[in-house]
Amino acid sequence: MSDEIKHECGLAFIRLRKPLPYYLEKYGTALYGLNKLYLLMEKQHNRGQDGSGIASVKLNVPNGYAFLNRMRSAVPQSIAEIFQKIGLEVKELEKYQKDISQHPELLKGHLPMLGELMLGHLRYGTQGKNNVEFCHPFIKRDLIPARNLALAGNFNLVNTDELYQLLNIEPGEFQKQSDLAAMMEVVHHFLVKEDELNPNNASIVHVLQKATPLFDGGYTIGGLTGNGNSFVMRDAHGIRPAYYFANDEFIVAASERAAIRTTFNVGENEVKELMPGCALIVNEEGAFQIHQILPPKERRACSFERIYFSRGSDEKIYRERIALGHHLSKTVLEAIDYNLKQTIFSYIPNTAEVAFYGLVKGMEEYLNQIKIQRILSWGNDITEEKLQEMINRKIRQEKIAIKDVKLRTFITEDNNRNEMVQHVYDITYGTVKKNEDTLVVIDDSIVRGTTLKESIIRMLARLEPKKIIVVSSAPQIRYPDCYGIDMSKMGDFIAFKAALSLHKKRGMEGNLIELFNTCKEMERNNQLHTENIVRQVYKPFTTEEISAEIAQLITPPELNLSVEVIFQTIEDLHDSCPTNTGDWYFTGNYPTPGGNRVCNRAFMNYMEGKNIRGY
Incomplete structure (x- = not known):
């Protein structure tokens, strides 16, 4: 998307089911598991670039030796740094014993991150x-191995304060800023209780059954315990994604199906989806089962996974993004008055390329129908020249914009910075007939509209098209997310700004004050979670009215140029992505009560002039 947002962490889990010498003999290295973990993480590097980390547990370690180890990094190339450090540790060990890599158990004893x-x-x-x-x-460390826990996840919780209160814990400054810290406290609390009841035989199923009903949010979490138990679990609505594969050599789980397929070279149907509310649980012997920990609720898997976040190398996601673009073709044809001769199609940014193919496919289908009708209308009056001209008609496609990844806007003073932002993209000159051609560009989604206004529209205007049509393969983003995507402030959304602008133009600002007072009253009665009041902000206006207002807001005032914005419909989104129906950022229909509370709180923050998160 042209407006970058932070999103979607990535998870990678591997449990080796054979002794380390097996992998040395079959694959030529005792580091097989670590090598695969590196690939599994690298194939998901799109999911997180603020840092990374790994943890490992060694089985059958003598008393007094470390069995749970961890490495983390927050540098720009964090995955590479972690595994480079491991490689350097191996080289350092080889200085003292050249063939240590040929002795897996000895290597395991000296290399901290080598485990099963x-x-x-x-x-x-x-x-x-x-x-x-x-x-x-x-x-969390403990003298008793079974009470040691490593935990990671792709999630956000919206009830961390309540979790700390439940455990009677006063969180420190660090804990207040990390929902994983709250989740860790809860899971570890029940892990210790379970170990007290069943020493050395704690049931991870019981632990998760007691802990996870307390979490309000969307999550996929993975955990390792010091005695060799492990798990990966998904929330009851299936908001965050999770997939797994198992054979007699290893068990693997990850946030993306394609990452598992590529890393381990397995077929699509061999990689299973971990269903909502289920946990993949592996015991210390390496046997695994799928347990239904939470009763499954209405499936609300995040639709942004299919629109943008997950890598398009998954064949199902690829087809769905094609469909997203294809569904928009009829509306776009109407917007250009079916004039394909004077319309150029392109996409910004590169992640919109697959949806672009779908849009062009729809245009080609229409053009082919026209060709057939015209040829049939000629009857016997057909000449080679006329036929050649008709057959050679094509949809005009151009690479209009190229992102200059080397350009950085170091200057922060507003006027100078806006000038610099305009040049983040380079344009391809000579592609547009001035004042004649309409330019249609497709984007994944439009969040803030900032990049469109300050960079893309200004840049495209230099080509002097007759009209610019911006097409979004996603519907209007109207509401904050609180389940793993960094969209939590109402004032950031161009759709919200458009609604506010319409309220002002029509003298309806009083409605906003009334809605704000309603939220304040609900907050006083501890009812902020019961209803999404922000829906009423959009209710007086049609989708088309808001789209038209967005078009005005993203058009720089000094440009004498017609700009139109077309959004995907909710109905066509669900038709294109039938398994991922989570659409709360478009519709305000949150799957958990915490979503309503976050949305209402974000609106209150805006009305109070607070530029802070809604949760």
Whole structure:
């Protein structure tokens, strides 16, 4: 998307089911598991660039030796740094014993991160700061192995304060900024209680059954215990994604199906989806089961996974993004008055390319129908020249904009910075017939509209098209997210700004005050979670009215140029992405009560002039 937002952490889990010498003999290295963990994380690096971390558990370690270890990094290339450090440690060991890599158990004893259980995480900081202390996994240590816990996840919780109160814990400054810290306290609390009841035989199923009903949010979490138990679990609505694969050599889980397929070279149907409310639980012997921990609720898997976040190398996601673009073709044809001769199609940014293919496919289908009708209308009056001209008609596609990844806007003074932002993209000159061609560009989604106004529209205007049509493969983003995407402030959304502008133009500002007072009253009665009041902000206006107002807001005032914005419909979104129906950021229909509370709080913050998070 042209407006970058932080989002979606990534999880990677591997449990080796054979002794380390097996992998040395079959694959030529005792580091097989670590190598695969690196690939699994690297294939998901799009999911988190604020830091990463790994934890490992060694099985059958003599008393007095470390069995749970962790490495984390918050540098720009954090995955590479972690695994480079491990590589350097191996080289250092080889100085003292050249063939140590041929002795897996000896290598295991001297290389901290070499173990049979591995948990990796990629972080996008939706809460907390971006220093290394906030990188997952978090760990809790104890003298009793079964009470040691490493935990990581792709999630946000919206009830961390309540969790601390439940455990009668006064959180420190660090704990207040990390929802994983709150989750860790809860899971570890029940892990200790379970171990007290069943020493050395604690049931992870019981632990999760007691802990996870307390969490309000969307999550996929992974955990390792010091005695060799492990788990990966998904929330009851399936908001955050999780997939797994198992054979007799290893068990693996990750946030993206394609990452598992590529890393381990397995077929699509071999990688299973971990269903909502279920946990993949592996015991210390390496046997695994899928347990239904929470009763499954209405499936609300995040639709942004399919629109933008997950990598498009997954064949289902690829087809769905094609469909997103294809569904928009009829509306776009109407907007250009079916004049394909004088319309150029392009996309910004590169992540919108697949949806662009779908849009062009729809245009080609229409053009082919026209060709057939015209040729049939000629009857016997067909000449080679006429036929050649008709067959050679194509949809005009151009690479209009190229992002200059080397350009950085170091200057922060507003006027100078806006000038610099305009040049983040380079344009391709000579592609547009001035004042004749309409330019249609497709984007994944439009969040803030800032980049469109300050960079893309200004840049495209230099080509002097007759009209610019911006097409979003996602519907209007109207509401904050609180389940893993960093969209928590109402004032950031161009759709919200458009609604406010319409209220002002029509003398309806009083409605906003009334809604604000309603939220304040609900807050006093502890009812802020019961209803999404912010829906009433949009109710007086049609989707088309808000789209038209967005078009005005993203058009720089000094440009004498017609700009139109077309958004995906909710109905076509669900038709394109039938398994991921989570749409609360578009519709305000939150799957948990905490979502309503966050949304109402974000509106109150805006009305009070507070530029802070809604949770």
